[in-house]
Amino acid sequence: MLPLTLIRRPLTPAQADAIMRRAWIVPTCFYAVGVAAALVLVALIALDFPALGLRYGFAIVCILLVAFIPAAVAYSRAPSRPPRITATTSRQEERTVTELLITGDTTFARSRAAGIAWGLSGIAISLIPLAFSSSTKNGFLMSLGTGFLIIYLLVKVPDIYFPREHGAHVQMIILVPEGFAIAEKDFVPRIETVAWSYIVGMGETIKGATAIHCTKDGEDGVLWLRFSDPGLSYVAIERLIDYFASNPRRRRVLGTETGVDVVRALLRGQDPDA
Secondary structure (H helix, E strand, C coil), X not given: CHHHHCCCCCECHHHHHHHHCCCCHHHHHHHHHHHHHHHHHHHHHHCCCCCCHHHHHHHHHHHHHHHCHHHHHHHHHXXXXXXXXXXXXXXXXXXXXXXXXXXXXXXXXXXXXXXHHHHHHHHHHHCHHHHXXXXXXXXXXXXXXXXHHHHHHHHHCHHHCCCCHHHCCCEEEEEECCEEXXXXXXXXXXXXXXXXXXXXXXXXXXXXXXXXXEEECCEEEEEEECCCCCCXXXXXXXXXXXHHHHCHHHHHHHHCCCHHHHHHHHHHCCCCCC
16 A cells, blocks of 8 residues: 555554555645646746647646546545455365455545546547647547547447446455465455464564564464555454464354354454454
8 A cells, every 4th residue: 555655664553554544645645746737837838938738738637637536535535445344155176165255445446447547548639639730640640549449448348437346456355264365356366375373463564565473383484465455454454363363263254154244343343252
């Protein structure tokens, strides 16, 4: 997560959560820079600077600022959107296997993807007059190419402009009685599972990477994980890991649909055994 990757000092889970609760600062800074750039361009245009590119630069800045408004709002509100917890059942080697999934909220991922698609399309359209200013042929080719590409994408790949929830690239945490794994949807199907029996506890977060302290065959080690969901609480994840690492008898619940209530209680800070 961007705010944490910029901090070099070690952060406890509580400190990492405190920083993520101020996630609105990141889009605010980006928009402050964008508005400042737009004002500078307006001032240069008002002073009759001869460069034609100033007007197109101003148009591009405005397009990007407008296109990414939904993504900026979604990122700012991400800490208030808890992840979704579900149970999935499948058949593996003639037996039924149940896994619990902690899936991040897709609002920011979908808004970001749509912002990129609409922003790039808007920039391409805004450059058509510039192409005509150089020559009619260039303008015609630019118009034809841009129009064909946008129409093709809208017809063949509409999810680029209107991302669906199920197609969003979000991080998932998979919980099973043996351990847990982190998966990036559509990119890395599954990362190697971390066994509960090897986990000692969750450590500090440094530059966006969180330490999971493990011990195996008498040797201590550290596994570094990156949690990319802005709505994921580091304190809640620490509570979840500590609970199942120190309660071997309760791990079996992760292989049942009842485990959804247990995991939800842990993430909310409630007593799962109450």
